[in-house]
Amino acid sequence: MTTYDLTLKVHRYDPDRDKSWVQTYQLTAGRILRFVDLLRKINDEQDPTLAWGSSCEHGQCGTCSMKINGKPLLACELLVENAVAQFGTTTFTLEPLGVAPVVRDLVIDTEKAYFRLDKVKPYIIRPKAQPGEGKEHLVDPKSLERYVTATRCINCFCCTEACIASHHNFLGPNAMLATIVRLMDDREEEKEERLKCLYSNEGVYRCHSSRACSHVCPKGIDVAHYIALAKAGAF
Amino acid sequence: MADSVSVLRRWSLKFHPLLDAVAHLAKIRGWPYLAAWAHRITGAMLLLYVFLHIYTLSSLSDPARFDAKMKILGFAFFVLLEFLLALPVIYHALNGGRIILYEVFENRRDQLVLKWVIGLGGLYTAMLAVFMLAGNQSVSAPFFWIYTAAAAGCLTYVTVTRLRRSGASLFWKLQRISGAFLFLMVPAHMLFMHLNPAMGHDAQVIIARMGNLFIKLIDMLLVTAVLYHGSYGLYSIGQDYIRSAGARAGLLVGVTVAALGFAWAGLKLIVQV
Secondary structure, three states: OOEEEEEEEEEEEEOOOOEEEEEEEEEEEEOOOEHHHHHHHHHHHOOOOOOOOOOOOOOOOOOOEEEEOOEEEEOOOOEHHHHHHHHOOOEEEEEOOOOOOEEEOOEEOHHHHHHHHHOOOOOOOOEOOOOOOOOOOOOOHHHHHHHHHHHHOOOOOHHHHHOOOOOOOOOOHHHHHHHHHHHHOOOEOOHHHHHHHHOOOOOHHHOOOOOHHHHHOOOOOOHHHHHHHHHHOOO | OHHHHHHHHHHHHHHOHHHHHHHHHHHHHOHHHHHHHHHHHHHHHHHHHHHHHHHHHHHHHOHHHHHHHHHHHOOHHHHHHHHHOHHHHHHHHHHHHHHHHHHOOOOOOHHHHHHHHHHHHHHHHHHHHHHHHHOOOOOOHHHHHHHHHHHHHHHHHHHHHHHOOOOOOHHHHHHHHHHHHHHHHHHHHHHHHOOOHHHHOOHHHHHHHHOOHHHHHHHHHHHHHHHHHHHHHHHHHHHHHOOOHHHHHHHHHHHHHHHHHHHHHHHHHHHHO
16 A cells, blocks of 8 residues: 655644744655545644644535645645645645634634625525515526536635735635626626625725636636626626 | 646756746646736836836937937947846736736636747747847838837727726726737837837937827827826735725825826926927
């Protein structure tokens, strides 16, 4: 069985002492272990105090997003052998995302990260009237086809982390995507408020089509394409 | 592109850690991300150069002083610098064209266009080097600029038409529109000036050329478009990174005052010469 001798340099933070440091862990791991498995292995065998987040561990919740050798990605989706092939090394630096304050080690305050998403109201604000008693809206398959990939966003904030515009004055590519999806959705009647948000100073003007969002998206969404549609006035 | 990353990485490991860092950044953020940074850096460089250019040309009111300045710029070192200026000029123009194609014309074959940016940029730079070395080309200024301005006008018109349906602000649209206009105009300006560098540095030749009303109009458009495009670009970068609202407002005021000041100096010069 192929195994790798790995070095993990983990950026740690202790809120009680307000102290940051980088801790190095050496471990041997099989080729198909994921990075969340490596972190669990460290917890079990070396250091139970290392904090990190995960929930579904199937690439659906975005809780385990972090930067590995500078690339924002989901730790539950990255296999050891793929990481070695991708980065050409067995030494990896693990950092928390910078989109929200760090709570401890690799865990960030996701509630604060979600503030920016809440601003765009990621739900149908004013639904179209029901077509009739007991009847549901039928979404035209052709119309759905235009934005169905965008609905796969899990709000892992990898795109926001990677964006050239930083995340201080920009709501973020995922927030833009959330509002664009609702603009493309036939069931949404509230277009004006959405467009106002989209064309605000924290909106599309902060996007410079560097397309890092599309490059890092773990769900393979071409985020930049949707934001570019908004700039071109497709809605 | 993935192959080019690994080739660049292998090459860089042999030669320079900086190239290694570039290859790593391309891997973790993608080539368009690097292209976007290069766009910003070249844009800031060109804006500074435009300020310097207007300042230098302002001495045209005293041809003897202008010729003395130009004599210094005739030294090999400055000629080399002038040639190297072609790199940010053509890169910023072509990459800007790529961004307009992506954002306004919904081109999604962006990776291919990025390769064209590099290829055409190299071709332009080589062509400019040949003209600078030959230094003996001559073309009528109104003839050259009628064709160039007509082509730039067409590109600008198509961009304006496409942007009509966009709900983005007028300022943002003007950034793209001025970009479409400058896409041909600035590289053409640089090319024209170097068809015969000796003549391009002669005060009397420049004054005689600028006496033409059509050339005056072209120069006015160039100064206005360049200063608007550059100052909006700088303001936009500040908006991305400056956290304090007060500092952002300060940057807006500073950039606007500087742009208006240089626009006034540039336009006054064009009218008076």
